[in-house]
Each structure stands twice: as C-alpha cells, then as structure tokens.
Amino acid sequence: MSPHRTRRRIPDATVARLPIYLQLLGDQLENGTTNLSSEELASLAGVNAAKVRKDLSYLGSYGTRGVGYEVQYLVYQIRRELGLDHDWNVVILGAGNLGQALSGYGGFTERGYPIAGIFDIDPDKVDNVVGGVRVRPLDELAQVVAARSVSIGVIATPVAAAQDAAERLVRAGVTSILNFAPTVVTAPIGVTVRTVDLSVEMQILSYHEQRRALAASTLRSVSGDDGRNQSA
Amino acid sequence: MSPHRTRRRIPDATVARLPIYLQLLGDQLENGTTNLSSEELASLAGVNAAKVRKDLSYLGSYGTRGVGYEVQYLVYQIRRELGLDHDWNVVILGAGNLGQALSGYGGFTERGYPIAGIFDIDPDKVDNVVGGVRVRPLDELAQVVAARSVSIGVIATPVAAAQDAAERLVRAGVTSILNFAPTVVTAPIGVTVRTVDLSVEMQILSYHEQRRALAASTLRSVSGDDGRNQSA
DNA sequence: ACAGCTTTGTGAACGCGTGCACAACCGTTC
DNA sequence: GAACGGTTGTGCACGCGTTCACAAAGCTGT
Numbered sequence: 005m006s007p008h009r010t011r012r013r014i015p016d017a018t019v020a021r022l023p024i025y026l027q028l029l030g031d032q033l034e035n036g037t038t039n040l041s042s043e044e045l046a047s048l049a050g051v052n053a054a055k056v057r058k059d060l061s062y063l064g065s066y067g068t069r070g071v072g073y074e075v076q077y078l079v080y081q082i083r084r085e086l087g088l089d090h091d092w093n094v095v096i097l098g099a100g101n102l103g104q105a106l107s108g109y110g111g112f113t114e115r116g117y118p119i120a121g122i123f124d125i126d127p128d129k130v131d132n133v134v135g136g137v138r139v140r141p142l143d144e145l146a147q148v149v150a151a152r153s154v155s156i157g158v159i160a161t162p163v164a165a166a167q168d169a170a171e172r173l174v175r176a177g178v179t180s181i182l183n184f185a186p187t188v189v190t191a192p193i194g195v196t197v198r199t200v201d202l203s204v205e206m207q208i209l210s211y212h213e214q215r216r217a218l219a220a221s222t223l224r225s226v227s228g229d230d231g232r233n234q235s236a
Numbered sequence: 237m238s239p240h241r242t243r244r245r246i247p248d249a250t251v252a253r254l255p256i257y258l259q260l261l262g263d264q265l266e267n268g269t270t271n272l273s274s275e276e277l278a279s280l281a282g283v284n285a286a287k288v289r290k291d292l293s294y295l296g297s298y299g300t301r302g303v304g305y306e307v308q309y310l311v312y313q314i315r316r317e318l319g320l321d322h323d324w325n326v327v328i329l330g331a332g333n334l335g336q337a338l339s340g341y342g343g344f345t346e347r348g349y350p351i352a353g354i355f356d357i358d359p360d361k362v363d364n365v366v367g368g369v370r371v372r373p374l375d376e377l378a379q380v381v382a383a384r385s386v387s388i389g390v391i392a393t394p395v396a397a398a399q400d401a402a403e404r405l406v407r408a409g410v411t412s413i414l415n416f417a418p419t420v421v422t423a424p425i426g427v428t429v430r431t432v433d434l435s436v437e438m439q440i441l442s443y444h445e446q447r448r449a450l451a452a453s454t455l456r457s458v459s460g461d462d463g464r465n466q467s468a
Numbered sequence: 469a470c471a472g473c474t475t476t477g478t479g480a481a482c483g484c485g486t487g488c489a490c491a492a493c494c495g496t497t498c
Numbered sequence: 499g500a501a502c503g504g505t506t507g508t509g510c511a512c513g514c515g516t517t518c519a520c521a522a523a524g525c526t527g528t
C-alpha cells in the first residue's frame with residue numbers, strides 16, 4: 005500500500021483553478037498573511053466561495069471550521085497535488101519569435117519548469133543563444149529528453165511543422181505537449197496535448213465585441229441609447 | 237426590425253470551437269474541397285460528429301441533408317458570426333519579451349487583428365521598432381484607441397503592472413482584454429477579460445504527468461509494470 | 469460548561485454541454 | 499414517381515460542474 009492512499013480523481017475544472025489559488029496564496033504569504041477564509045480566497049480569485057471550498061475539499065480536509073485555511077500548509081498541499089514538489093524539465097521546439105520569447109521568459113524556470121533545451125530545424129538558427137540557452141539541432145532532441153528526463157514539450161513552430169514536431173516529441177519520449185501552433189495536433193493516447201491558440205482567443209473576444217455592437221445597435225434603433233454606457 | 241432577426245445566444249463551448257472549424261474549413265478550401273460532411277469535419281477537428289452538427293446548427297440550417305455543408309458558404313457564415321467581416325485593431329501593452337514576440341507574429345494581422353500600436357512605460361523602450369511597429373509611450377494610448385477604434389487590448393506586461401494596464405485600457409475605451417500576465421485582473425462589467433497563463437498550462441500538464449507517474453508506480457509495486465508503455 | 473459567532477465540508481438541486489439515436493429530408497437511380 | 503442510401507438537425511438522457519443551503523465543528527467569552 006502507498007504512503008498516502010490512492011487519490012480520488014480531481015475534476016478538470018478544479019485542476020485548472022488550483023494554479024490560480026496557488027499563485028494567490030503565494031502572494032498572501034509574502035504579505036505575511038498566515039490564515040485565509042474561503043470567502044477571502046474566492047474574492048481574490050474572482051469566483052464563488054462555495055466553489056473554492058469544494059475545490060479544496062478534493063485535496064482533503066485541510067481547513068479549520070470557524071477559522072479558515074492555513075496558507076502555508078495549503079500551498080504545500082496544492083503544490084504536492086500538482087506535482088510541483090520537484091522541477092519538470094521542458095524542451096521547446098522552434099526558435100522563432102515565440103520560441104525565443106518563451107525561452108527568454110524567466111517565469112518558467114522560476115515556477116519549476118526549467119528549459120532543458122530549445123531546438124530548431126534551421127541550421128542558421130542552431131547555436132544562437134536565446135535566453136541563456138543554446139539552440140540545438142533537432143536530432144539532439146531524443147538524447148536531451150532522455151538525459152534530462154524531460155516529459156513536457158512545447159511546440160513553437162510554424163503551423164506546417166507542428167504535427168511533425170509533435171511526432172518527434174512523442175518518439176523522443178515526451179508525454180505532455182503544449183502546442184502554440186494554430187492547428188490541431190494529434191498524438192497517441194497516453195500523451196496529453198493542450199493547444200493555446202492566440203488567434204482563437206482573439207476570435208472569442210471579437211465574437212463578444214460583435215454581440216455587444218449588435219445589441220447596442222438594436223437598442224439604439226429602439227430607444228436611442230448610445231450603447232457606450234456599459235464600458236467603464 | 238433588424239435585417240437579420242435577433243440571434244439566439246451561442247454557448248461558450250461552441251464559440252470556442254468555431255475558430256477551429258473555421259481554420260480547418262479554410263485549409264479544405266485551399267485543397268479544393270467544396271463540400272464536407274459533419275463526419276469529415278469532426279474527424280479533422282478531433283471531436284464528435286454530433287457535436288459539430290449541433291455547433292453549426294446554432295448558426296442556422298446551412299447544411300444539406302444527404303450532402304453535407306458547402307465549405308465556402310460555411311466559412312462565410314462562421315466569419316460573420318465571429319465578427320470577422322471586418323478587421324479588429326488591437327493594442328499591445330508592454331514591449332518586453334512577449335510583447336515583441338506578439339508584435340512580430342504575423343498571424344494576428346493575417347487573421348484580421350492588425351496591431352494599431354504597442355506601448356511601454358519604459359522611456360528606453362519607446363521609439364524602438366518591433367515587428368514593424370514603433371513602440372509608443374503609454375500616454376498616447378487613449379488617442380490611438382480613439383483614432384483607430386480599437387476595442388481589443390493585449391496585456392503583455394510584468395505581473396506587477398497588469399492591473400494598472402487593464403485600468404488604462406478600460407479608461408481608454410477598450411472593452412475586450414487578452415491578459416498574458418500570470419495574475420487575476422479585474423475589470424468592470426461590460427468588459428470581457430480572458431487570461432492566458434502559460435504557467436497554468438504547464439501546471440495542468442504536470443498534474444497529469446504526476447498522476448501518470450503515480451499510477452505507474454502503484455502499478456509497478458503490484459505487477460512489476462514499468463509504466464513506460466503508454467508513451468508512443 | 470455552555471451559548472453564540474464563525475467558517476468549513478458536503479448533500480442536493482440546478483444548468484450547461486455532450487452524445488446517442490432517429491425522424492426529416494436530399495439527391496439519385498430505376 | 500417511388501424506393502433507397504446518405505446526411506442533417508434535434509429531442510432526449512446523461513454526466514459534469516456550479517451554486518445554494520445547512521449541519522457539523524471550531525473558537526471565544528462568560
């Protein structure tokens with residue numbers, strides 16, 4: 005039997021919020037706050053207090069009724085649950101605009117995701133140094149992944165190269181992929197793929213803008229409202 | 237009464253998928269495909285065919301039973317619904333690593349989101365040219381937003397400056413914000429905020445890695461399985 | 469020891485999104 | 499023009515996630 009019993013599955017929606025709580029709790033620690041209620045945390049995160057309590061209850065019963073949660077201990081528990089009790093090395097494929105920015109962005113290393121290597125297929129880019137890391141040729145990928153126990157790969161290539169990049173990552177032994185190319189990439193089961201598509205985000209925003217404009221114009225044609233009153 | 241009747245609300249989940257369909261349909265157009273079934277589109281998008289049909293049904297009845305959807309017309313309808321029948325100017329706040337990468341990334345302009353300006357508070361960065369756009373001082377923000385009818389703003393500042401950036405955007409008249417700073421930013425109702433936090437994405441991935449590792453080790457302690465069989 | 473205030477943890481109801489299954493409908497062929 | 503294979507559009511049931519509401523439990527002061 006394991007030291008701590010087999011953990012119940014945590015809902016995806018909760019997993020997506022735990023990092024937010026973690027971030028906020030960290031801020032509170034720096035402020036010197038040692039104790040926090042679900043109501044306070046909820047207001048910081050901009051969500052419902054019941055949701056916070058239910059989310060935290062998936063980790064176990066780490067609160068004290070009438071008091072709240074001990075920040076330090078909660079941070080520890082969330083970190084453990086998210087697998088942040090050790091670093092996760094990552095590799096980046098593609099040393100273009102985005103790849104370089106990611107490599108230069110200190111936030112990854114700082115939060116426990118050091119960059120084990122950045123790779124590009126273009127010989128002109130190889131050996132350039134970006135963000136303190138030397139760009140390597142693609143054929144060194146498998147070796148680096150194995151040597152540094154990399155399990156997370158980031159795709160920062162152009163669209164056309166994204167699927168190939170994913171396949172190389174999988175062949176090298178990577179089991180989690182963060183894809184920034186605006187395309188659907190497929191991977192075998194057992195490999196987690198998350199796609200972050202900046203254009204998609206923009207399009208979701210413009211859909212809402214579009215609706216606001218439409219609603220405003222409908223309103224205007226009925227009541228003469230100028231439709232600007234909802235901003236600010 | 238409006239030319240086209242008041243449109244029913246489209247579920248958020250569907251809105252998030254429409255851009256994917258749009259992308260794939262565009263690819264198909266270039267391939268010379270003029271007609272497509274929900275089954276085919278679903279397989280391209282990696283989702284269920286019924287979901288595709290239901291999603292598209294929110295736009296109206298634009299398919300033909302027994303035949304499928306006409307790609308060109310569907311593209312037109314999705315674009316219209318997403319508000320892509322005209323360009324949306326965007327401003328970027330923060331000309332650091334990420335701001336520069338975003339500015340240099342051609343994808344935005346190409347997909348109908350031209351960059352009307354990039355701004356930074358640091359006088360040393362002002363007047364640098366990144367991605368063909370001159371970095372402007374922050375106090376020109378309101379003027380640019382007004383002059384170019386900008387309704388979308390991107391926050392690419394450090395965490396500490398993010399909330400202030402959001403407030404400046406709102407004051408300038410922006411009603412949609414895409415936030416890349418790893419922090420919660422609040423805005424008045426009527427302003428849509430979407431946060432894309434790279435660390436959060438990483439943490440979601442490492443949670444799943446963690447679980448895989450845990451499952452594998454439990455398995456190993458029972459059956460001797462080496463836990464590597466699910467990759468590739 | 470107990471009353472009163474506070475806050476957690478969770479059962480239960482609700483709402484949204486997903487997927488199945490099928491009727492309605494299109495085009496084609498005989 | 500009727501029968502048939504194909505595909506859409508959608509009613510329905512199910513499951514997940516959110517929110518409410520409250521009992522259980524801790525703390526404080528008398």
